[in-house]
Amino acid sequence: MNESSAAQFGAITVVLLLVAFYGGTYLVSHRIRKKKENADQYMTAGNKIGFGISAASMTATWIWASSMYASAEAGYTYGISGPIHYGLWGALMILFIYPFGKRIRAVAPKAHSIAEVMHARHGRSSQLMLAGSNVVGSLISLMSNFIAGGVLIAMLSPFTFIQGVLTVAAGVLLYTLWSGFRASVLTDFIQVMAMFGAVAVIIPFIFFAADFPAAFETGAQNLTSEQQSFFSSEAFLNQGAPYIAAVLAYAIGNQTIAQRLFAVREDLIKPTFITATIGYGAMVIGVGMFGVLALYLGFEPTGGDVNNIIPEMAASYLPAVLLAVFFVMIIGALSSTADSDLSAMSSIMMADVYGQNVAGKAKANPRTMLLVGRVTMLLATAAAVSFASLQLSILDLLVFVGALWGALVFPVLASFYWKKVTNKAFTVSVLAALACFVPVRFEWFPLTGVVGIIVDLFSVVGIAVILGLMCFGFFGLKVAKVVAVIAAIVSAPFVVGFLHDYATLSASLLAYAVSTIVCWAMSVRGNAEFDFALIEQRTGNFDDDDAAASPAVAASSVAAAPGSTSHESTTVGDPR
Amino acid sequence: MSTLAMTLYTLMWPLIVLTVMVVIGYAFFADWKKARENGQDII
Numbered sequence: 001m002n003e004s005s006a007a008q009f010g011a012i013t014v015v016l017l018l019v020a021f022y023g024g025t026y027l028v029s030h031r032i033r034k035k036k037e038n039a040d041q042y043m044t045a046g047n048k049i050g051f052g053i054s055a056a057s058m059t060a061t062w063i064w065a066s067s068m069y070a071s072a073e074a075g076y077t078y079g080i081s082g083p084i085h086y087g088l089w090g091a092l093m094i095l096f097i098y099p100f101g102k103r104i105r106a107v108a109p110k111a112h113s114i115a116e117v118m119h120a121r122h123g124r125s126s127q128l129m130l131a132g133s134n135v136v137g138s139l140i141s142l143m144s145n146f147i148a149g150g151v152l153i154a155m156l157s158p159f160t161f162i163q164g165v166l167t168v169a170a171g172v173l174l175y176t177l178w179s180g181f182r183a184s185v186l187t188d189f190i191q192v193m194a195m196f197g198a199v200a201v202i203i204p205f206i207f208f209a210a211d212f213p214a215a216f217e218t219g220a221q222n223l224t225s226e227q228q229s230f231f232s233s234e235a236f237l238n239q240g241a242p243y244i245a246a247v248l249a250y251a252i253g254n255q256t257i258a259q260r261l262f263a264v265r266e267d268l269i270k271p272t273f274i275t276a277t278i279g280y281g282a283m284v285i286g287v288g289m290f291g292v293l294a295l296y297l298g299f300e301p302t303g304g305d306v307n308n309i310i311p312e313m314a315a316s317y318l319p320a321v322l323l324a325v326f327f328v329m330i331i332g333a334l335s336s337t338a339d340s341d342l343s344a345m346s347s348i349m350m351a352d353v354y355g356q357n358v359a360g361k362a363k364a365n366p367r368t369m370l371l372v373g374r375v376t377m378l379l380a381t382a383a384a385v386s387f388a389s390l391q392l393s394i395l396d397l398l399v400f401v402g403a404l405w406g407a408l409v410f411p412v413l414a415s416f417y418w419k420k421v422t423n424k425a426f427t428v429s430v431l432a433a434l435a436c437f438v439p440v441r442f443e444w445f446p447l448t449g450v451v452g453i454i455v456d457l458f459s460v461v462g463i464a465v466i467l468g469l470m471c472f473g474f475f476g477l478k479v480a481k482v483v484a485v486i487a488a489i490v491s492a493p494f495v496v497g498f499l500h501d502y503a504t505l506s507a508s509l510l511a512y513a514v515s516t517i518v519c520w521a522m523s524v525r526g527n528a529e530f531d532f533a534l535i536e537q538r539t540g541n542f543d544d545d546d547a548a549a550s551p552a553v554a555a556s557s558v559a560a561a562p563g564s565t566s567h568e569s570t571t572v573g574d575p576r
Numbered sequence: 577m578s579t580l581a582m583t584l585y586t587l588m589w590p591l592i593v594l595t596v597m598v599v600i601g602y603a604f605f606a607d608w609k610k611a612r613e614n615g616q617d618i619i
Contacts, residue, residue, distance in 0.1 A: 032619055045619055052604030053619060059600070080577065080585070182619050189604055196597035203590040213583040230577065279596040286589030293586070 008315050008323060014157035017324055021331055022171035028190060029175040029183035039366035039543040042180035042373055043112040043347035044263040049185060051271055054264035057188035058276035059283075060336035061256045062094060063195065064141065065148035068287040068333060073306040075291025078235035079227025083288025085235045089243035091281030097251035098273035099473035101261045103416050105269060107532045111539040112351040114258045114412065119356050120538035121415050121530065122423035129430055130412065131352040133405060134255040135345055140397050141256075142341040142384040145334040150388065152330050155311050156323075165388050168334065169381050176339040177377055180346060181259060184339040191332040195283065198329035202314070202322060203286050209317040210297060219296035227295065237502075245462070245508045246402045248469055252412050253405030255344035256337075345380045346373035355542055366543040403441060403504065406511040407433035410465060411519045413472075419530045420523040429519035433511045441507035452500035455510060459499050462509025464488040465516045 009017070040046065049057075067090060074082035108117045115134060119127035146165045153164030176183050207213075226232045251257055264272050290313050294301075299316075301308035314326045350373045355364040411426045439445065440455060447455055468484030500506050577585065611618040 032617055049619060050603065050607035052600055052602075052607045056600045056604065059596075080582070186619050189600075193597060193601060196593050200590045200594040200597065204587060207586060212586070213579050216579045216582045228577075275596060275599060278592065279600070282589045282592035282596065286593060289586050289589065 008156045009327070011158050013324070014153065014159065014327075017327055018167060018171065018331070021328055021335075022174060025171075025187045025190065025335070026175040029179055029187055032182055032186055033179050037179060037182075037370055039350065039369040039373075040110075040112070040541045041182055041543075042370055043343075043350060044259060045182050045185060047110055047262060048265050049263050050265065051268045051275075053185050053189050054260060054268060054272045055275040055279070056192045057185040057336075057340075058094065058257070058260050058272055059279040060188035060192040060195070060333075061260065061340040062090070062276065062280045062337075063192075063283055063333050064145055064337035065152070065330055065334040066144055067284050068330070069148070069307050069310055071284045071288030072291035072294075072309045074235070074239050075288045075293075076295050076301075076306055076309055077291070078232055078239055079223055079229070079295060080292055081230050081232045081235045082227075082239060082291060083285040085240035085243065087281050087283075087285035087288055089240060089247060090284060091277045093247045093251045094257070094273055094280060095277040096247055096470050096473060097257060097261075098269055100251075100413060100416070101273065102266075102269050104258075105261065105266050107416060107535045108262075108539045109266060109536060110541055111262055111535075112259070112347050113255055113262075114252070115255075115348060115352045116356060116539055117535060118412065118415065118426075119352070120535045122421075122426050124357065126411075126415075126423055126426045127352060127356065129427065130253075130408060131348050133253055133401070133408065134258075134348055137253055137401050137405070138255060138341040138344045138348075139380060139384060139387075140401060142338055142345075142380060143387045145338040145341070146384050146388040148334045149331065151307070152311065152327070155308075156315070156327060162389060165385055168331070168338070169385050172335050172338045172342065173377060173381050176342050177374055180373055180377075181263065181343040184336075184343045185260070185263065187339065188336050191336040192279070194332045195329050195336075196279070198325045198332075199283055199286055202318065202326055202329070203289065205322060206290065206313060206317045207293065210293060210313075212293065212296075215293075215296050219298060222298045223295055242502075242505045242508065245406065245466060245505060245512070248409045248413075248466065249402050249405035249508075252409050253402070255348055256340040259340075259344055259347060342377045342380060346376040349373065349376040351542070361538075361542070364542050369542055400441070403437065403508040403511060404434065406462075406508050407437060407515045409469065409512060410516040413469060414519060414523075416532075418523065419532075420526050420528050421519065421530075422523060422526060422528050425519050425522035425526070428522060429515045429517075432518045433515035436514045437507050437511040440510055441503060443503050447500040447503065447506065453496060455500045455506050456496040456498070458513040459506050459509040460488050460492045460495050461513035461517065462511070463491045463495070465512045466509075 038046075067086075071083050071086040074086040076082070078085065104114065104117065108120065111117045111120075113131070113134070115127045115131035118130050146169055149168030150161040150164035153159050153167065154161040159167075175187055220228070226234045260272075261269065287310065290310050291306075293299075294309050294313055299309070299313065301312055314323055318326060350369045354369055354372045355361060359365065359368070407430050411421065411429050415421045415426060436458075440447065445451065464484040464487045467487040468480040471483040472480035499509075608618050
């Protein structure tokens with residue numbers, strides 16, 4: 001705990017700020033509350049939300065407290081290019097998924113999660129692998145946001161960490177529980193406006209209050225030559241490169257993005273994702289500049305803990321009113337992501353666990369689904385609060401899960417484009433990738449000699465796969481293949497004999513490479529010819545209200561539901 | 577980087593944030609107005 005900045009606010013002030021924030025948010029969500037909520041709208045708001053809300057929600061969800069703290073840490077550690085190597089790649093996670101998102105919506109316009117689509121495309125094992133990783137990721141994210149809230153409240157008020165965690169958890173649950181995703185996206189708009197407004201004021205204020213731009217000259221000696229370089233190789237290798245590897249993995253593995261992908265009106269996917277990319281990038285890089293400014297000032301965070309940079313810079317240079325604005329900004333950032341995590345987990349339990357696997361799509365009861373969703377939110381909150389009290393290393397957990405998601409990227413994306421990918425190829429490739437990933441990630445054996453070289457060779461393939469997939473989304477298969485080959489040739493001399501020293505990055509690239517090679521090898525000679533039109537029939541609304549509005553779709557959906565007798569017979573050559 | 581370049585590099589981000597804020601805010605209220613005219617909820 002940072003003693004120097006403790007108790008910046010009195011108890012009454014903090015209580016008033018929290019009551020104003022969560023009370024206001026609750027009142028907004030109460031306005032859209034329905035006595036009898038619709039199960040599909042609880043998960044995806046009817047698949048037709050407009051540009052303003054969807055862009056705000058995508059931005060707010062992707063910005064969380066940790067991204068601001070980590071960006072500032074990158075600026076403080078790597079200098080002027082640090083925030084770019086954090087924020088830019090995080091922003092590109094949103095951008096690079098949108099062409100795939102358009103394809104996913106085209107084949108499954110009324111789905112609720114990518115895992116649900118995997119059930120329609122392949123079957124249960126693929127779906128549950130993806131759904132399981134989504135739940136784990138969201139639970140870690142939820143826990144992280146509660147921890148950030150607890151730390152902030154403990155730092156800026158007389159309240160304890162646990163009291164802070166409980167307050168944030170109760171506040172988020174209060175406005176999300178009844179209306180689910182609908183409440184989440186609507187309140188995201190208010191939260192993102194608050195965050196944007198705060199950043200637009202606070203950054204220039206601290207900049208001038210800390211005697212910049214003059215401090216750029218007086219404090220230049222505090223930076224090393226690497227920290228002064230906009231093209232720092234150290235910043236790229238330690239910060240940027242692992243994020244590039246995670247760009248697609250996070251976008252595929254994170255249900256909060258998928259949920260918004262299925263919620264936004266289909267023709268608004270592109271502007272929504274592009275706006276969110278710019279909004280997220282500018283916000284996170286901008287806040288990351290606090291770390292750069294701190295570096296120029298020779299600012300030393302209390303206890304050497306870089307997580308203290310932002311709150312201590314704020315406490316040092318902001319007057320009480322703006323410090324309150326800063327407080328609301330961080331609470332808004334963590335709450336908007338936390339409510340999205342709750343909505344993501346509830347929709348997975350509703351659609352993927354109860355809807356598809358327990359009751360079956362044809363027999364799923366919308367009222368029971370809503371109950372499942374709400375109980376999920378309560379249990380997830382209780383679990384996240386319990387884990388938060390353990391104060392685990394969140395970034396380590398996230399890096400681990402992010403790398404795990406790398407094993408899913410190629411099999412998931414290929415399943416939307418390539419008719420030959422089967423459930424067996426999907427499942428085996430992901431398991432094989434995980435089997436290779438874990439021992440390398442945790443260095444169960446020394447990555448030296450021949451083993452190191454083999455890992456490096458797979459890393460080269462992993463780099464080719466990542467860059468190839470990124471290009472494939474925008475430019476198609478031919479360009480993707482050319483880029484992949486060039487990437488492999490160019491990267492090989494720098495990677496082989498070198499990269500295995502970076503176990504986290506190597507393991508992540510290995511996961512991409514192994515899953516791609518195995519999935520491709522098991523599919524390319526097969527005779528499966530999946531009919532993508534079946535996905536639309538097998539996914540869709542669960543609630544009678546929507547089904548009544550579209551009886552033909554509902555009837556075909558039920559007739560072709562996975563597990564029904566017509567399911568296998570409509571899949572040409574798929575050996576499920 | 578020169579002092580001027582560093583100043584621009586630091587202060588361009590809040591400016592971009594402000595621009596995105598205006599774009600999203602305008603779109604939200606346009607959606608809201610349209611929904612009210614049609615007698616529907618915005619979400």
